[in-house]
Amino acid sequence: xxxxxxxxxxxxxxxxxxxxxxxxxxxxxxxxxxxxxxxxxxxxxxxxxxxxxxxxxxxxxxxxxxxxxxxxxxxxxxxxxxxxxxxxxxxxxxxxxxxxxxxxxxxxxxxxxxxxxxxxxxxxxxxxxxxxxxxxxxxxxxxxxxxxxxxxxxxxxxxxxxxxxxxxxxxxxxxxxxxxxxxxxxxxxxxxxxxxxxxxxxxxxxxxxxxxxxxxxxxxxxxxxxxxxxxxxxxxxxxxxxxxxxxxxxxxxxxxxxxxxxxxxxxxxxxxxxxxxxxxxxxxxxxxxxxxxxxxxxxxxxxxxxxxxxxxxxxxxxxxxxxxxxxxxxxxxxxxxxxxxxxxxxxxxxxxxxxxxxxxxxxxxxxxxxxxxxxxxxxxxxxxxxxxxxxxxxxxxxxxxxxxxxxxxxxxxxxxxxxxxxxxxxxxxxxxxxxxxxxxxxxxxxxxxxxxxxxxxxxxxxxxxxxxxxxxxxxxxxxxxxxxxxxxxxxxxxxxxxxxxxxxxxxxxxxxxxxxxxxxxxxxxxxxxxxxxxxxxxxxxxxxxxxxxxxxxxxxxxxxxxxxxxxx
Amino acid sequence: xxxxxxxxxxxxxxxxxxxxxxxxxxxxxxxxxxxxxxxxxxxxxxxxxxxxxxxxxxxxxxxxxxxxxxxxxxxxxxxxxxxxxxxxxxxxxxxxxxxxxxxxxxxxxxxxxxxxxxxxxxxxxxxxxxxxxxxxxxxxxxxxxxxxxxxxxxxxxxxxxxxxxxxxxxxxxxxxxxxxxxxxxxxxxxxxxxxxxxxxxxxxxxxxxxxxxxxxxxxxxxxxxxxxxxxxxxxxxxxxxxxxxxxxxxxxxxxxxxxxxxxxxxxxxxxxxxxxxxxxxxxxxxxxxxxxxxxxxxxxxxxxxxxxxxxxxxxxxxxxxxxxxxxxxxxxxxxxxxxxxxxxxxxxxxxxxxxxxxxx
Numbered sequence: 001x002x003x004x005x006x007x008x009x010x011x012x013x014x015x016x017x018x019x020x021x022x023x024x025x026x027x028x029x030x031x032x033x034x035x036x037x038x039x040x041x042x043x044x045x046x047x048x049x050x051x052x053x054x055x056x057x058x059x060x061x062x063x064x065x066x067x068x069x070x071x072x073x074x075x076x077x078x079x080x081x082x083x084x085x086x087x088x089x090x091x092x093x094x095x096x097x098x099x100x101x102x103x104x105x106x107x108x109x110x111x112x113x114x115x116x117x118x119x120x121x122x123x124x125x126x127x128x129x130x131x132x133x134x135x136x137x138x139x140x141x142x143x144x145x146x147x148x149x150x151x152x153x154x155x156x157x158x159x160x161x162x163x164x165x166x167x168x169x170x171x172x173x174x175x176x177x178x179x180x181x182x183x184x185x186x187x188x189x190x191x192x193x194x195x196x197x198x199x200x201x202x203x204x205x206x207x208x209x210x211x212x213x214x215x216x217x218x219x220x221x222x223x224x225x226x227x228x229x230x231x232x233x234x235x236x237x238x239x240x241x242x243x244x245x246x247x248x249x250x251x252x253x254x255x256x257x258x259x260x261x262x263x264x265x266x267x268x269x270x271x272x273x274x275x276x277x278x279x280x281x282x283x284x285x286x287x288x289x290x291x292x293x294x295x296x297x298x299x300x301x302x303x304x305x306x307x308x309x310x311x312x313x314x315x316x317x318x319x320x321x322x323x324x325x326x327x328x329x330x331x332x333x334x335x336x337x338x339x340x341x342x343x344x345x346x347x348x349x350x351x352x353x354x355x356x357x358x359x360x361x362x363x364x365x366x367x368x369x370x371x372x373x374x375x376x377x378x379x380x381x382x383x384x385x386x387x388x389x390x391x392x393x394x395x396x397x398x399x400x401x402x403x404x405x406x407x408x409x410x411x412x413x414x415x416x417x418x419x420x421x422x423x424x425x426x427x428x429x430x431x432x433x434x435x436x437x438x439x440x441x442x443x444x445x446x447x448x449x450x451x452x453x454x455x456x457x458x459x460x461x462x463x464x465x466x467x468x469x470x471x472x473x474x475x476x477x478x479x480x481x482x483x484x485x486x487x488x489x490x491x492x493x494x495x496x497x498x499x500x501x502x503x504x505x506x507x508x509x510x511x512x513x514x515x516x517x518x519x520x521x522x523x524x525x526x527x528x529x530x531x532x533x534x535x536x537x538x539x540x541x542x543x544x545x546x547x548x549x550x551x552x553x554x555x556x557x558x559x560x561x562x563x564x565x566x567x568x
Numbered sequence: 569x570x571x572x573x574x575x576x577x578x579x580x581x582x583x584x585x586x587x588x589x590x591x592x593x594x595x596x597x598x599x600x601x602x603x604x605x606x607x608x609x610x611x612x613x614x615x616x617x618x619x620x621x622x623x624x625x626x627x628x629x630x631x632x633x634x635x636x637x638x639x640x641x642x643x644x645x646x647x648x649x650x651x652x653x654x655x656x657x658x659x660x661x662x663x664x665x666x667x668x669x670x671x672x673x674x675x676x677x678x679x680x681x682x683x684x685x686x687x688x689x690x691x692x693x694x695x696x697x698x699x700x701x702x703x704x705x706x707x708x709x710x711x712x713x714x715x716x717x718x719x720x721x722x723x724x725x726x727x728x729x730x731x732x733x734x735x736x737x738x739x740x741x742x743x744x745x746x747x748x749x750x751x752x753x754x755x756x757x758x759x760x761x762x763x764x765x766x767x768x769x770x771x772x773x774x775x776x777x778x779x780x781x782x783x784x785x786x787x788x789x790x791x792x793x794x795x796x797x798x799x800x801x802x803x804x805x806x807x808x809x810x811x812x813x814x815x816x817x818x819x820x821x822x823x824x825x826x827x828x829x830x831x832x833x834x835x836x837x838x839x840x841x842x843x844x845x846x847x848x849x850x851x852x853x854x855x856x857x858x859x860x861x862x863x864x865x866x867x868x869x870x871x872x873x874x875x876x877x878x879x880x881x882x883x884x885x886x887x888x889x890x891x892x893x894x895x896x897x898x899x900x901x902x903x904x905x906x907x908x909x910x911x912x913x914x915x916x917x918x919x920x921x922x923x924x925x926x927x928x
Contacts, residue, residue, distance in 0.1 A: 458651060458653065460649045460650075460651055460653035461653050461655055463618075463640070463647075463649070463653065464649060464654075464655070464714075465641075465655075465666070466619075466620075466639070466640040466641045467618060467640055467641070467643075467645060467647040467715075467724075468641075468646070468666055468667035468670060468714070468715075468718060469641050469642070469644065469667055469670040469671055469718065470641055470666070470670045471639075471641050472641075474670065475641075478666075479655055482657045483655070483656070483657055
């Protein structure tokens with residue numbers, strides 16, 4: 001047995017497959033590895049010599065220390081808060097059956113439809129010193145003096161806004177994990193005499209933990225690296241804002257690179273820790289077959305309890321949305337609980353303003369191009385990973401999933417440095433890099449969706465087609481694609497809608513007004529005196545509508561498997 | 569219709585040997601079975617014939633044409649998959665039509681052939697349904713119709729009945745056998761169910777650990793197993809260890825066993841006095857000894873019995889040696905536990921196999 005034929009019997013290594021593999025690796029090398037490597041290089045080498053100067057500067061500067069600490073605290077606080085909200089809700093929703101559950105479940109996911117930085121615009125109005133909440137409470141005589149809700153620094157405000165936006169992701173993950181626990185495993189424990197609490201502690205919880213960590217890592221990384229919300233709430237002492245402010249002098253001051261490397265190191269560490277808990281345990285219990293219904297009917301008090309809790313959460317979580325809606329129709333809102341005069345004019349502004357309309361067009365262009373790129377990549381990768389035995393398959397999978405752990409901030413910062421002077425220099429025209437950044441960032445969702453589709457489609461269905469004389473292309477077209485179409489569409493919708501609302505990389509890469517995507521335009525419009533916040537809110541509402549429609553569509557295509565898309 | 573041949577076909581997965589130098593000739597029009605326990609390489613053989621696997625070395629031939637490296641879609645085989653592999657996004661009709669569509673059969677002829685194929689498997693009324701609306705047995709028929717409608721050179725069946733319940737399985741055996749005779753096609757059928765193979769096959773090959781251990785007709789295999797493995801795998805058997813004490817002239821061989829002397833009417837080539845052998849005797853070959861039975865009389869004690877309706881199965885013992893015996897129509901003579909009884913067996917029913925061969 002020669003080595004060559006050993007290789008041949010181990011892998012499907014036709015020239016075509018190898019060429020596709022090479023192209024994909026080249027893409028990752030150029031747009032993922034190179035920017036990261038360059039950031040690392042810039043952070044550690046001064047004039048070609050290894051140095052820890054910048055990290056020493058971070059370590060010794062009280063301001064920088066405070067920033068890192070603040071960001072970590074943000075991440076941890078948001079994770080804890082979402083856990084407290086999502087865990088009990090997920091447990092109740094998967095274990096009990098009651099009237100109106102489907103609607104309640106859908107409502108729980110609604111807060112996702114607006115990025116937290118847009119919510120922040122409205123919430124400023126609500127929770128300001130003389131904002132709605134204080135005025136209302138003073139009117140009711142609950143308080144005499146206005147309360148400083150978000151405490152001068154705004155930490156609490158940022159955490160709350162992020163938690164309210166992110167708890168659905170945690171909820172989806174935990175609920176999916178709970179639903180996947182085969183009830184017979186729990187029945188076995190009950191049969192052996194375990195009490196309900198003991199059962200939860202020794203069987204249910206360990207089985208759900210991987211799903212919980214998958215959600216927790218997404219929440220943590222998101223809050224840890226969020227740029228938009230702190231910017232709007234003027235909470236500038238976080239790493240994300242620091243990095244953003246160092247884009248301009250990137251070439252003269254490598255401090256930004258050092259911070260980027262630090263952030264990447266943190267996120268990768270947490271991703272790795274979470275992955276170790278998730279790793280390999282996820283599919284063991286998916287031995288379908290007879291799966292008993294785990295739901296039991298809820299007694300009236302239990303059902304009422306669930307309703308009260310869930311509606312309270314939803315009510316609070318929708319405050320930002322309501323505030324933005326109100327703000328978007330405000331003509332006058334000063335020292336009153338609700339706007340004193342309302343108008344639709346801001347929506348008119350959205351469609352006539354020289355900045356906003358092009359930004360919507362730009363966003364649509366960038367997002368649809370990046371979605372197409374995602375679909376091509378996801379389809380190819382999922383096909384290779386599920387249908388071919390390729391060398392280094394696990395590494396390819398891990399690389400494609402890496403952007404989950406990689407803040408848009410880090411990627412975009414690297415792009416600006418890497419591609420200066422190239423034809424795709426974002427200073428000249430950011431279209432190509434924005435499309436690629438969006439695509440790389442959302443590839444994990446698209447890939448998981450496609451991958452799940454291929455995995456659920458038995459390979460014998462394709463073999464049957466080949467056997468009946470259809471070639472590989474016809475088989476792909478007539479059998480494989482129709483069968484994975486639902487998953488692909490869902491993946492595409494998610495990739496598209498998230499690309500539309502991409503914040504950090506949009507802020508960094510789009511440098512001229514005529515290239516602004518909608519998110520950067522919102523921030524820019526916000527700065528305008530007088531009606532800035534109102535027009536920005538109107539744009540936020542439009543974005544909200546768009547994402548709602550997209551998610552509902554994705555949900556119809558995917559059904560219960562929706563939760564799987566938000567797993568690390 | 570075409571003959572199918574494997575020539576020293578070997579398939580490695582990494583360093584694991586799935587099929588080890590298999591040579592096999594399936595005649596045109598034959599219903600040939602590959603039988604063996606799971607993991608023996610039978611499905612790998614079938615998939616090499618279908619073209620889903622390329623042999624690591626050796627060749628696959630259709631007639632005298634080497635097809636080892638021909639892609640599956642150019643082989644004109646019709647395969648019935650274990651899970652049927654019906655496309656859920658197409659109707660029953662479209663599933664069956666698919667292969668004809670690929671072959672660009674004109675639409676009127678196509679319709680005729682699909683309808684004929686569906687009626688041959690008694691499924692003409694279900695053409696518009698989705699495969700998900702059908703029962704397992706119905707899906708099985710559609711899978712068969714889909715494979716047959718293209719008039720393949722070879723029909724390949726991969727454990728097609730393993731997902732059906734026992735009663736339906738028996739029914740479908742006859743059905744497939746009937747279809748095979750009607751269509752007159754070369755068919756290769758993979759199964760681990762020996763009763764399926766015995767009842768349906770023209771000829772069968774038994775595989776074990778990637779190799780073929782014996783090829784023959786069902787009757788040859790059952791009555792003349794070449795090894796302990798074959799004797800045990802096909803049906804139940806008693807294997808009595810012993811040593812050859814007498815070899816008659818081209819005739820009977822006598823073996824000394826713990827139960828006494830047994831005479832076999834078969835003499836394996838090259839057997840000599842003193843050779844260690846095992847005597848394979850089927851449970852149903854024993855009868856209660858009459859007075860006129862001269863040879864092969866065994867005196868044993870009844871340990872337990874199990875009444876199964878048509879037969880009654882007895883566990884008997886003499887010293888350390890246990891025997892399983894089944895008697896048909898057990899209503900009349902019944903042994904009870906503790907009885908000492910005398911059994912007889914016809915020398916024709918005593919088959920000698922090499923001692924310790926393929927005991928795994």
